[in-house]
Amino acid sequence: MTEQPHAPRSVIREVAAVVLADLPSFADRLSEMGAVREERIYARNGKVPKADMWKSFHDNGRSVLLLVTRGFEDEREWLDPPLATGRRRAEQGVPLESVLHLFRLGGTLLWEMLLAEARRRSPAELEEFVDGAMLLWEAIDRISVAMVDSYRTWQAEIRRRANRRKERLVGALIGGRGVDPTVAADAETELNLSARGRYVVVLSAGEEAEEDLRAAQSCLAVHGMQSVWLSRGERVVWLVELAAAGPARVAELLTPHLRDRAGMSGVVDGFAELGVGYQLAETALLTQPGGAAGIAVLDDRLPEALVVSSPQLSQRLAARTLGRVLELDAPEREMLLDTLETWFRAERSAGRTGTLLYCHRNTVLNRLRKVELLTGKSLEDDRHQLACRLALMAYRTLLR
Incomplete structure (x- = not known):
């Protein structure tokens, strides 16, 4: 053995x-x-x-x-x-x-x-x-x-507990409860933000990867701006405490890290106004057409914001102002609306409009006369011009 x-x-x-x-x-x-x-x-x-x-x-x-x-x-x-x-x-x-x-x-x-x-x-x-x-x-x-x-x-x-606390506090702030001293004190401690700071709220429409969000937060911090982000379903909310920079700088720093369209509020003061800031960011986001990338800054898009803030009135305005133009087949409709929009952008110069659209000025004038015929009003009328501009915004953001 x-x-x-x-x-x-x-x-x-x-x-x-x-x-x-x-x-x-x-x-x-x-x-x-x-x-x-x-x-x-x-x-x-x-x-x-x-x-x-x-x-x-x-x-x-x-x-x-x-x-x-x-x-x-x-x-x-x-x-x-x-x-x-x-x-x-x-x-x-x-x-x-x-x-x-x-x-x-x-x-x-x-x-x-x-x-x-x-x-x-x-x-x-x-x-x-x-x-x-x-x-x-x-x-x-x-x-x-x-x-x-x-x-x-x-x-x-x-981390889960911290995220739940962050969700609760950010939700309270954007829900308008920043005026509550208890909420404000807890938010200052937990979120490392100042209750009396100057803020912008950013709302992005798409889900973002966490690494991209953290990279964006680090980028803001390098430039002296404290921030908090929170994923809410298919949206991401940012509370950004401004330093010397303004909203345009925040948009510049955040844009490379965002995959989808976003809206940014104007500047609001302290926790007490973050609820208003959130509503303004939602409005700014609505002015950004679906599929468009980048951040719509509210203060740069106030006319569009007025349009999307009252969609029923805006749609009625577009229908009443543009009238039979909207009933045309898509190619002709888009040709006339593009001509009208470019004419406004070219300060109502038929020659410059023709240059931008690669056509003769007489072609531009013929198209504008057709718009007048279909709408029943002269484009020389200041009030009708204003209505047309707003109607075009409504069409581009709400109807197209």
Whole structure:
């Protein structure tokens, strides 16, 4: 019969039991070793008391040694400390790499203490201890994985809670509750915005990738503007606290990061007016035709804003003003409306309109006469000109 190899586990378990009885010494030594880099981070964080660090070292060291001495089957005693450490460090905002660094230091120190104890034994036992050392590293890996899983789980939960608070507060502000002192105080603390700042509200129509939103937020911050964004279904709301720059600068910085059309309010004062700002941003967005990209700045599109603010009246205005022009087949209708729109843009010059449309001025005049015939009014009438301009805006934004 072939002799079965002796499992190299008994000596390391005996040695681990000895070190297990000296855990306070392990925690003391690891606290001193950890001061090199991580304590600076922990101290700067300001939320990890030394007693908490010491207890974490002690309890996680105990879990490793329990795994070595008793095996991996029973989780009741060894699992709670790494789970608790992961949860607390996530709540305290300690970087995961810093926690893992201390876990690696702890593993190295445990190995040194175990090896020192094993060297007090016979050479044969020392050799058997070294053969079974993999058991220690398996235990350390098991504890580290449990801590990391707990850290990431709680970090995700903390983010979810923060997002829920952000949703609640941004929703309250754009809902007009910024005048409430409690809401304002909570928003200042949670959102890192000033209750008395100058703001614009931006509303984009499409869902944006989170990385693009964060990149846009960083871009605004580089230029001294604090901001908060919130995804609401298929829209994204931005609250941007202005610095020295105005709305045009915000539009310039945000546009490269937005995939769809957006609307921007005029400047509003403080949390108290963010509800109005949101309504204005909605109006600005409505002035941007579907499929168009970029940000419609309200103050640059006030006539269009008037049109979309009263869609029923605007549609009636378009129908009454343009009359039978709108009943023409699409090619002829678009030709006449484009001519009329270009004529207004060219300051009512038939020659310049012809140049812009690549046709003779007489062709322009013939088309304008047809518009007059179909509408029943002269384009020399100032009031009719105003009605035509508004009707064209209504057609482009509401009817087309």
